[in-house]
Amino acid sequence: MRKILLAASTALLLCSASAEAQERKLVISVYGFAQDAFKTILYDPFEAKCGCKVVVETGNSVERLAKLEANKSAPVIDMAVVATPDALAASRANLIEPIDVSRLSNYDKLYDIAKDPIGGHLSVGYTFYATSIVYRSDKVTINSWNDLFSKELAGRVAFPNVTTNQGPPTLYMIGKAMGQNTPDLKAPIEKVAEHKDDFVTFYVRSSQLTQLMQQEEIWAAPIGRFAWEGFAKMNMPLKWATPKEGQTGGMNVMVLVKGAKNKDLAYQFMDFWLSTEIQTKLAERLIDSPANKEVKLDPKVAENLTYGEETAKSLDLQPADAILDNRESWISQWNAKVGQ
Amino acid sequence: MFQNRAESLALVLPATLFAAIIFIAPVLILLSEGIRPAGGWSLAPYVSFFTTPLNLTVFIRTLKLGVLVTVAAAIIGYAAALCIVNLSAKGRGRMIGLIVLPLMISPVARTYAWIVILGRTGIVNQALEALELTDGPLRILFSETAIFIGLLQLFLPLMIISLVSALENMPRDAIAAARVLGANWLQVFWKVILPLTKEGLVIGGTLVFTGSLTAYITPAILGGSKVLMLETLLYQRVTIANDFASASVIAMILIIMSFSANLLLKRLATARAKR
Numbered sequence: 001m002r003k004i005l006l007a008a009s010t011a012l013l014l015c016s017a018s019a020e021a022q023e024r025k026l027v028i029s030v031y032g033f034a035q036d037a038f039k040t041i042l043y044d045p046f047e048a049k050c051g052c053k054v055v056v057e058t059g060n061s062v063e064r065l066a067k068l069e070a071n072k073s074a075p076v077i078d079m080a081v082v083a084t085p086d087a088l089a090a091s092r093a094n095l096i097e098p099i100d101v102s103r104l105s106n107y108d109k110l111y112d113i114a115k116d117p118i119g120g121h122l123s124v125g126y127t128f129y130a131t132s133i134v135y136r137s138d139k140v141t142i143n144s145w146n147d148l149f150s151k152e153l154a155g156r157v158a159f160p161n162v163t164t165n166q167g168p169p170t171l172y173m174i175g176k177a178m179g180q181n182t183p184d185l186k187a188p189i190e191k192v193a194e195h196k197d198d199f200v201t202f203y204v205r206s207s208q209l210t211q212l213m214q215q216e217e218i219w220a221a222p223i224g225r226f227a228w229e230g231f232a233k234m235n236m237p238l239k240w241a242t243p244k245e246g247q248t249g250g251m252n253v254m255v256l257v258k259g260a261k262n263k264d265l266a267y268q269f270m271d272f273w274l275s276t277e278i279q280t281k282l283a284e285r286l287i288d289s290p291a292n293k294e295v296k297l298d299p300k301v302a303e304n305l306t307y308g309e310e311t312a313k314s315l316d317l318q319p320a321d322a323i324l325d326n327r328e329s330w331i332s333q334w335n336a337k338v339g340q
Numbered sequence: 341m342f343q344n345r346a347e348s349l350a351l352v353l354p355a356t357l358f359a360a361i362i363f364i365a366p367v368l369i370l371l372s373e374g375i376r377p378a379g380g381w382s383l384a385p386y387v388s389f390f391t392t393p394l395n396l397t398v399f400i401r402t403l404k405l406g407v408l409v410t411v412a413a414a415i416i417g418y419a420a421a422l423c424i425v426n427l428s429a430k431g432r433g434r435m436i437g438l439i440v441l442p443l444m445i446s447p448v449a450r451t452y453a454w455i456v457i458l459g460r461t462g463i464v465n466q467a468l469e470a471l472e473l474t475d476g477p478l479r480i481l482f483s484e485t486a487i488f489i490g491l492l493q494l495f496l497p498l499m500i501i502s503l504v505s506a507l508e509n510m511p512r513d514a515i516a517a518a519r520v521l522g523a524n525w526l527q528v529f530w531k532v533i534l535p536l537t538k539e540g541l542v543i544g545g546t547l548v549f550t551g552s553l554t555a556y557i558t559p560a561i562l563g564g565s566k567v568l569m570l571e572t573l574l575y576q577r578v579t580i581a582n583d584f585a586s587a588s589v590i591a592m593i594l595i596i597m598s599f600s601a602n603l604l605l606k607r608l609a610t611a612r613a614k615r
Contacts, residue, residue, distance in 0.1 A: 062582045155479060161565045163580045201482040201564040215459040217481065331581070335394045339568065 024052035026265040029068070029080035031252075032058035034287045041281045046272050052265055061086045068095045068257065078260040079270060083165065085323035087123040087253050092324075096255040098122055103267045106274040106292060111312040114251065114291035118320045123253035126273055127288035130249040130306040130315055131169045133241040134213075134231050135220035142220060142241040145170075145177040149191065154198040156219040158209055161202040162189075162334040168327070169248040170222040172318045176245045183322040185330055193337035202338070210234060224250065229286060229304040246316045249306065252288075283307070371595075374588035385585040395573070399593065402570040405484060406552040406597070409491045413548045414541060416492075417499035418529075424500070425507040436504065439497045447494060451561045454490050455481060458562075486562040487569070494558055495551045499544035506540020507533075538609040545605045550598040570594055 030038070035058065043054045057064070061082050068077060072095060082090065090096045098121045101107045107115070107124070114125030135142045140152050148157055160166035171188040172181070180187035192199075200218050203209060206227040212218045214234060223231075231238050254270050256263070272278060279292040289306040290297075297307055306315075374385050389395050424435045442450060457463050458480040465477040480486050510533070518532045534541070559569040568576070574590040577583045 060579065062579060066582060163565070163576065196566075199566075200479070202566050204565055211455065215456065215461055217460050328581075335392075339394050339565070 024050070024262065024265060025055055026050075026052055026079075026262050026269055027055045027057065027077045028269065029057045029059075029064045029077045031081065032060070034285075037282075037285050037287055041285065041287075042273060042278055045278075046269055049272070050265060050268055054269070065090060065095075069093060072258075075257045075259050075261065077257050078262045079254060079256055079266040081126065081252055081254050084117050084123070084125075084251050084253055084317075084320040085327070087255050088118045088320040088324050090255060091118065091120070091122045095258055096122055097258045099124055099254075099256050099270075100267075104271045104274060106271055106276070109276065109292045109294045110274065111291055111293050111309065113312050113315065113317070114253075117251055117253050123255050124270065124274070125251045125253050125291045126279075127282075127291055128249055128251040128306060128312070128315065128317075129289055130225045130247045130311060131166055131173075131222060132225075132243065132247040133220055133222050134209075134228065134238055135241055136213075136237060137239040138237040139219045142239075142243065144243050145173040145245055147243075148174070148220065148222070149195050149198070153220055154195075155200065156217075157199050158201050158203045158212055158218045158221040159192065159199045160206075160222055161204050162330050162338075164204055164206075165250055166206070166222055166224055168323055168330060169250060169318050171330070173243070173245055173248050173316070176316075177243070183319075183326050184333075185326065186333065189330065189333050189337060192334075196338050213238070225289070225304075225306045232304060246314060249315045249317055251317060367595075371588055371592050373584045374592055385589050389586060389589045394568075398568045398570055398573050401484065401567070402553060403597065405488055405491065405569070406549050406601075408488060409495065409552045410545050410549045410601075412488075412492055413496050413499040414545060416496060417503045417544060418533075420500050421503035421507050422533075424504050432504075436501070439500050442493070443497050447555075447557050448561075450494065451490055451558050454486065454493075454562055458486055458489065481562065482564045482566050484563070484567055487559050487567060490558040490562045491552045491555060494555065495548040498547040498551065502540045502544030502547065503537060504540075506537035510536045542602075542605045542609050546598075546602045549601045553594055553597055 035056070038056075043056065047054055057067075057077065059067075064080060064082070065086055068075075068080065068090060071077070072093075080090075080096075087096070101115075101121055101124070104124070110125065111128075114128065117123055117125045133142050133145075133148065139156075140147070140150070142148075147153065148159070160170055162168065162171070168185070171185045171192070174188040174191065175181040175185055178187055178191065200212065203221070206223050207230070209218070209221050209223065209227070210230045213221070213231065213236065225240075228240060254273070256266055256270075260266055274292055276292050276294045279288075279290040280295045280297070282288045283290045283295055283297055283305055284301055286301070286304050293309060293312075295307075297305070302308070306312075375381060375383060420439075424432055427435060459465070460477040460479070460481075464480065465474075468474045468478065469476075480489075514532050514536060515528055518528045523531065554571060556571045556575065559567070559572050560575070563569060563572065565572070565576070570590050570593065574587050577586040577590070
């Protein structure tokens with residue numbers, strides 16, 4: 001019996017070893033969310049198409065950037081998706097290289113905002129989202145980012161913590177509304193500090209907000225459009241504000257790791273991800289808003305996403321370098337003034 | 341039991357090795373981040389931690405809440421434990437079962453329940469308003485009060501169980517004897533019950549205090565980033581700033597606080613016994 005087992009396992013080992021030698025492998029680094037859907041919509045079809053294997057590494061951007069930095073001399077990862085400031089950080093650390101957009105057949109289909117988000121063709125946007133304020137339309141009206149500080153809303157607002165992705169964009173728009181729009185966000189942080197007791201909490205996870213809204217703990221909160229679906233489903237008079245200063249938001253981009261071993265596969269994969277077909281499928285599952293302008297969506301689906309030429313044009317995004325250069329100082333200012 | 345010293349040492353060796361590799365070594369590596377931030381020896385992370393006003397606020401808040409929760413748990417715990425030991429064996433079993441029951445429910449679920457209970461439209465505010473004790477709903481959520489309530493509910497069972505077992509070991513007629521000799525209830529508690537059950541109090545107090553210091557979910561959900569505690573600050577430093585040096589400093593502070601609490605409680609217990 002033991003001999004048979006031994007023979008069988010040896011055979012198995014040999015098979016898998018030779019399979020590995022033939023098989024081409026693409027290693028990607030992505031956010032951990034919705035991986036089941038990404039597998040069926042994106043990874044599996046791509047594997048079938050390229051006859052290669054897609055190895056997925058997930059984690060938050062801090063962890064993933066740290067890993068890229070650690071493996072700088074012998075890169076393991078071929079391509080990664082991160083938020084724009086993280087892409088800029090990676091570029092400054094010399095971890096990524098420019099993308100040859102002529103190798104992406106779907107590049108021209110992208111909205112202008114997604115074509116070269118941090119300059120130098122170091123990244124390509126694959127999804128973006130709007131950030132505005134969700135509010136109880138039966139209790140208040142919101143026409144400006146300044147309305148977050150109104151008397152009617154005192155004690156009824158959950159404000160994004162400066163450490164979240166929604167925190168800095170919200171402060172940025174408040175700065176605009178105040179007419180004091182400096183990259184250090186000094187004026188808006190001071191304003192939040194002045195009113196800090198009027199905020200119910202400085203939230204860290206947007207998933208927490210639906211419960212607070214349900215319990216009437218809050219009447220308004222600045223959120224990313226990707227979180228809107230949870231509110232739209234609630235049986236409550238809730239609206240998405242269109243403040244006169246505009247909406248802001250954020251963008252996630254693809255980057256090519258410097259010295260990547262499988263550049264060809266990485267280009268094919270990026271192009272596949274940006275294709276109208278895949279972008280449509282990801283949008284229909286409400287995973288990522290499309291950056292490809294040829295994607296046509298049912299209005300019901302579009303309602304839950306950041307969609308359309310006009311929306312894309314109207315987004316007032318905080319520049320990536322402003323975020324990267326000031327992030328630490330925002331956190332320390334915030335901790336000193338708001339955090340205690 | 342073992343005549344041969346070497347033999348007994350050999351028997352302890354596997355467990356010791358296991359603890360050393362799995363527990364002690366990782367802790368030492370983690371703590372070394374705080375004194376070797378960039379490879380060289382330095383106390384800079386400690387200095388910068390204690391010179392940042394926010395960190396001091398968080399440190400004092402954590403200590404304060406830990407002490408308050410432990411004292412409150414001891415007071416409620418003694419009352420509950422005294423009632424329980426006076427029940428019949430059957431009743432005692434049932435009560436202990438009820439007290440242990442919450443320990444079997446995930447702290448996440450228990451803490452989320454508090455969001456509903458303590459909320460603006462929750463049962464606490466409804467009751468306060470019905471009794472006309474407040475004009476409008478109080479904002480309890482995301483405050484130190486909310487964390488206090490959450491932690492107390494989380495760790496009170498540990499105190500009660502420790503005190504029940506201590507009281508069970510107390511001579512049954514000690515209270516009656518003290519009463520016959522003319523002691524009032526306060527004297528009975530202070531001079532008889534407390535000295536005889538101090539070991540239970542030390543164990544319960546250490547468990548509750550250490551638990552309150554190191555709990556993460558409760559302060560994260562009920563306090564949020566507005567009311568940071570050392571644990572939530574530690575998490576923030578690691579996940580947002582990738583700042584392992586500060587995290588290591590906080591871990592060290594938590595370890596020192598836990599050990600000091602245990603030593604202090606033991607000292608108090610022996611000091612009373614000597615008198």
